[in-house]
Every structure is written in C-alpha cells, then in structure tokens.
Amino acid sequence: xxxxxxxxxxxxxxxxxxxxxxxxxxxxxxxxxxxxxxxxxxxxxxxxxxxxxxxxxxxxxxxxxxxxxxxxxxxxxxxxxxxxxxxxxxxxxxxxxxxxxxxxxxxxxxxxxxxxxxxxxxxxxxxxxxxxxxxxxxxxxxxxxxxxxxxxxxxxxxxxxxxxxxxxxxxxxxxxxxxxxxxxxxxxxxxxxxxxxxxxxxxxxxxxxxxxxxxxxxxxxx
Amino acid sequence: xxxxxxxxxxxxxxxxxxxxxxxxxxxxxxxxxxxxxxxxxxxxxxxxxxxxxxxxxxxxxxxxxxxxxxxxxxxxxxxxxxxxxxxxxxxxxxxxxxxxxxx
Numbered sequence: 001x002x003x004x005x006x007x008x009x010x011x012x013x014x015x016x017x018x019x020x021x022x023x024x025x026x027x028x029x030x031x032x033x034x035x036x037x038x039x040x041x042x043x044x045x046x047x048x049x050x051x052x053x054x055x056x057x058x059x060x061x062x063x064x065x066x067x068x069x070x071x072x073x074x075x076x077x078x079x080x081x082x083x084x085x086x087x088x089x090x091x092x093x094x095x096x097x098x099x100x101x102x103x104x105x106x107x108x109x110x111x112x113x114x115x116x117x118x119x120x121x122x123x124x125x126x127x128x129x130x131x132x133x134x135x136x137x138x139x140x141x142x143x144x145x146x147x148x149x150x151x152x153x154x155x156x157x158x159x160x161x162x163x164x165x166x167x168x169x170x171x172x173x174x175x176x177x178x179x180x181x182x183x184x185x186x187x188x189x190x191x192x193x194x195x196x197x198x199x200x201x202x203x204x205x206x207x208x209x210x211x212x213x214x215x216x217x218x219x220x221x222x
Numbered sequence: 223x224x225x226x227x228x229x230x231x232x233x234x235x236x237x238x239x240x241x242x243x244x245x246x247x248x249x250x251x252x253x254x255x256x257x258x259x260x261x262x263x264x265x266x267x268x269x270x271x272x273x274x275x276x277x278x279x280x281x282x283x284x285x286x287x288x289x290x291x292x293x294x295x296x297x298x299x300x301x302x303x304x305x306x307x308x309x310x311x312x313x314x315x316x317x318x319x320x321x322x323x324x325x
Contacts, residue, residue: 108261110284125247152249153289156298171301174289178245179282179307180264 026140067136069207072184075100075134076210077202079111080189093184102133104182109134113186114212118171121159121212122183123151131182135207142211152176162213185212192219225281231257232316233285235308243271246312250304254316255287258305266309281310 032040046052075097079086089096093109109131112120124130125148130138141147151158155172159165166172175183187209193201196219208214227233237252245267260283265276289302296302 106264110261125249126245152304153293154297155289155302168299170299171303172298173302174304176247176250176304176306178247179261179267179309181261181282181284181307 027144027146064137067132069135069210070202071100071102071136072131072134072207072210073202073205074198075102075184076186076205077198079186080201081198086186089186097134104131104133106180107131107182108180109184110181111184111186112173112175114188114215116170116188118173119159119166119212120173120175120183120185121151121155122175122177122185123148124177125149125152126178129177129182131184134184135210139207159213162208164214185210187212187216190216190218225260226310227257227260227283227313227315229257229259233257233283233313234316235285236312236314243268246308247306249292250287250306250308253287253292255285255291255306258284258286261307268309283308283310283313285313 043052043057047054047057075089078099079089085096085099089111090113093111094104096111097104097109112122114120123142128138128143128148130142132138147158152174155174156166159172177183187205189201190204193204204216204219206214206216209216232254233256234254235246235251239248239251260281263279263281266278266280267276270276284305285308286303286305288300289296289298289304290300292304
C-alpha cells in the first residue's frame, strides 16, 4: 500500500484503507496528483452506487494482466523465418500483426530492427506509452522515473544495468514514444538457430528483448 | 495539405513553454534534428486532452537527434541518436549545411 496516500484528504470521507491503489510510478513517492485522485474518486463512486462491483474491477485488471508478451514473440519469430512478412511488418506494423488477429486500435505500430550496427531501445518519457496489444502491460521498471529519465540521456549505462553491453561501434538509438506511434523492437536472431521452428524461436524472445533492454538468449547446447 | 517537411530535412523544435497539455518534452525543445519519416496525420492530442475533437488533424514526424546535440555531456558513441515523435506545429525549417551531415 502507498502510505503517503493515506495522509491525503479525499474530501468524501471514504476510508481507502481497504483498497489497493497501485501507484502509476512505483518509485514516485510524491502525493497523488489531481487526476489520480479523480480516478480513484470516480471508481469509488461507481462502487458505492453499485454501478460496478469490486469483482468486476478485479476481473478487468485480471484481463489486462493476462495479455502476455508471447504475442510479440510470435510476431518476431515469424519475421525471422519469413522475409516477406518481415518486410510488411517494418512497412506497416498494424497490417502485419492483423495476421495474428491483433488490433492496434488507433495507434500505429512501428517496428524498429536491430542490426549488426544499430541497437534500438524504447521509452516513453512523458508517461508509459507501450505496445500493449502485442506486449501486454508494461513492467514497473518501464514506468519508473529512473528508467524514463535516464535511458534517454545515458542509454548505454542503463542497458549495462540490465546486463546488456552494447559494443562501442554499434549505434544506440533511443525511441521516445510520445504520440500516436507504438514501438516494438525486432531483435537480432540468435546464431545457431538455423532451421528452428517459429515456436522454438519464439521461446527465445522475451519481453525485454522487444523493448530493447536485452538481446535474445543464445540457444543452449543440446 | 502538403507536408511541410520531407525525410532528410533539418528542423528545429520550438523553444517555447506554452501552458497546458503538451506532447513535446522539455529536453528536446530548441534542439536541431533531421526528419526520419513522416508518420501521417492524427487528431491533435494537445486538444483531445481537454475534451475537444482534436481537429484539424496534425501531421506527425519522427525526428532524429544526435545525442551529443541534445546532451552536451553525452558519453556514448557520437553516432548515438534519440528519435522523438513530434507534431508539425512544433517544427521549423533549418537551412541545410552544404556538407550535409548524415545521421
């Protein structure tokens, strides 16, 4: 629970001690802003008036949490084995992921490809824009002040903290996702995976690879 | 409406601080970069944020900046970049240097 929130006067005499209020930025300990307070107040009113039940709210959160990065991994694996699909994915992400019955809504999926000479990494410095239809909900670190403020100005250091060392001769390209585009990194296919099935390849592609803070693991020796 | 900028054009981000909901982060205001691609037109989020319809739509660009141009003390490779989504009304043209720097 966010103790600092308990000191805030919500003006409607409701006891919040029984609710979990996940902070938007886990490492931001400042008091909730007006919008956060408004959202909590509206939710509590909907509950108090019986328009929504607590169980419906919980189910909604559960549904959001069920979206998994495995959808993005399937897309990456397809791009690795099918050059025509990869070409379409880079040209028009929305149309390409429709092959997987994924709807990007009004956002424009923009896929950036890692190569021998370029490493891409994604951030949203204003909030937490993230390609949810393909990766699910963003991890806490993606929404943290620390990541958002630092990856844009010292990306190599931040990547090292994730255990990802980018050689000096590889360009690091940070993408600040601020508007109507949503970014997905197409990682480099690991060496030693020639002839692998899409399913087997997809297992190497983790969420962090598709945000650009990691690279796919090398296949373990059989 | 024709596009004000094409890929490769050098642009500068307005160094202004208007009040309200703005989608151009402070760190990039006043900086010079190069148009990477034209992304199409979208309802203006700076108006949508207040419940207006966001029309007319605004053209969005991806603009590529050298990290060294954004952060004078940047320690990484001189070719490192930050690509930022910026709406057309935040951009103004910059005359291209003759020996065009390619990034």
